[in-house]
Amino acid sequence: MEDKRADFIDRHSGLFWYTPESSRHSISDELLVESTLNYGTLDDFRELKAIMTPQHLAKVFFSATGRKANNYFPEIRNFFSLALKKYV
16 A cells, blocks of 8 residues: 555645645645645545545544644545545
């Protein structure tokens, strides 16, 4: 999984433009999911879901509370709350 994760990050480096290149492979799952859902495409989401497994992606998404939950755009939070609720 780590190779696929690193490959995903490399191919979608524009989503992590604010993260130094030397640190990109060590970003948290929380940041990976947040950046992909907020700024990526639906195909990016599908690819990430296949890499992380739907259950783990949903766990990461729903574990964001308080300030971290507010990092998601409201329409993104609403859409993916509906799309991922079947995996929790």
